[in-house]
Amino acid sequence: MNVIYPLAVPKGRRLCCEVCEAPAERMCAACTVTYYCGVAHQRADWGSIHEKICQLLIPLRTSMPFYNSEEERQHGLQQLQQRQKHLIEFCYTVAQKYLFEGKHEDAVPAALHSLRFRINVHGLSSVELVPAYLLLAEASLGLGRIVQAEEYLFQAQWTVLKSTDCCNATHSLLHRNLGLLYMAKKNYEEARYHLANDIYFASCAFGTEDIRTSGGYFHLANIFYNLKKLDVADSLYTRVSEIWHKYLNDHYRGLVQARVQQMDLLGKRFENDTGLDEAQEAEAIRTLTSILSIRESTFNKTPQKTVFVLKTLVMLCYLMMNYSKAQEYAMRALSLAEEKQLDAQEQNAIQELLCLISAEDHPIT
Template identity: 75%
Template sequence: MNTIYPLAVPKGRRLCCEVCEAPAELVCKACMVTYYCGPVHQQADWNSIHEKICQLLIPLRTSMPFYNSEEERQHGLQQQRQRQMHLIEFCYTIAQKYIFEGKYANAVPAALHSLRFRRNLYGLSSVELVPAYLLLSEASLGMGHTVQAEEYLSQAQWTVLKSTDCSCATHSLLHRNLGLLYIAKENYDEARYHLANDIYYASCAFGTEDIRTSGGYFHLARIFYFLEKWKLADTLYTKVTEIWNKYLYDHYQVLAQARNQQIDLLGKLLETDTGLDEAQEAEAVRILTTILGIRELETDREPKKTVFVLKTLIMLFFLMNSSNARDYANRALFIAKERNFNVQEQRDLQDLLDLVSME
């Protein structure tokens, strides 16, 4: 990290901190195009996202070269646009992943990057800014900064109200974040209203049984759980698990069949991913482990529901190539034996354990 020398800055140009937009005093020595107010924000940005995109920022933040023709200029502009779009999605996904992992402070710089690139590409009032505002709101909520979260949500709402072409997916995200805000405020009536709207819009965009809709069911179940409405919470938690189980089973079957057929490429196939991006994987882990924690409290009464969540987590971690799959398989088989599941159910779990234990 290098100190900025004021005399080296062109007259009239104001250098701002990447994180807080205060006057900058330091510049990243690796890219020389990113500025900070001090070492604290530099380190925060580096830990969050800058290390991953440092060199990618150079062509975006330096003057475009001289082009010999209009065709070359248009090609250069198109490349710039593609770079910006890539960084918008990359920073957004990383910020989402941090949020699902509970690393809210780390999510903020990444979400801010996504927001700035969106502003540069789409303008200050575009509905494309809404997802970034919502990420910043959720990160703020996670850190307990309710007022800041409300400010970001207000910006998102105002942008949606001004838009004539806002998608159902964006409406879903907005209502989900409003639901989370009211959960944090313990205003469960308002939270239920917004989460019901979240489910409606997500269903319109993706379908009622899609993993992208499952988040609305999950948060609605949390409300009923808080209110001690066990049957409603149980129904929704079961639905969420079923949605993820069906999605993961389709991917898992490919690997299971490969093993059974003893395909020579099995070692390569075992590295097949989940079909999810990093943020979606983190969301699946968070949702399913939360449900598992609740189910384990009721294992004595309903062990099969606990095992069903465990089997879903086994498939998830197996597809993620994580050793956690084996641990969950052992737990599921132990419950099945302890609770005297029938022979076929125990055999199926043993087969599952054998598969995920293969190196």
């Protein structure tokens, strides 16, 4: 990562740090359109998102070329806006992935980029800014910066209140993050209220059994688990597991059936086999491994539920082509099923998974 120092600033122009908006002293040598207050913030931005979008920023932050006609100029403007819209979603997904992986510091620069591109495309008061505010709030919570998280959430809440066309999905995200805030403050009653609203709005947007609704159930289960209300927590963890199991099992069965029919799947695997983006995959891993850990440590009287979560993780890792991890979870599931003498059908299902993993010709990732 090379840097150069800007030698002169155009009159009337203030160069600001990409991360904190303080006066800039450094410039990225690769794109020459991104500035930083110092090496620490340049390194943070580079590791988070800048390395991935460095060259994409050049046409967005330099003067538009001369066009011979108004039609060409409008076409150029449309292309510019499409690039910004692409970067909005790309930076948002990267930031989400970091959050699900627990990398809160890394999520901040990516979320800031998503916010800035949203402002450029939609304006300062648009409800389209809310998802980026919520990412920044969640990252702040993860870093223990409660006051900063509240500021971002207040901005998001105020934007939603002013909007007349806020969708159910955005309402869901807002209430989920408010629930997380009150969980961090150990105000579980207020947290439950917001998570109940999260589930309601997510159900309106996606349905009650959708993976995008399951996050609300998962966080609600965590509240009851912290309150030692284990029966309620257990039922909610079961529901989350069943939602993810159904989703992954549908994809898994479709893949197996395609192979039986000797279909060429190479063209279908250029991204992944889960039907999820990287952030959703990270969410699935975090959610299911958390439930597995809790089941193994607390609900030891229901081994079949632990096996169920292990099998769900097997399918997830298999579809992500992480065959070594899939095999590990399958072996743990089979060992527990044999130890607790679960029915033969259960053991056969796990053996089927193991055979399919072993038959893979792809390299272990």
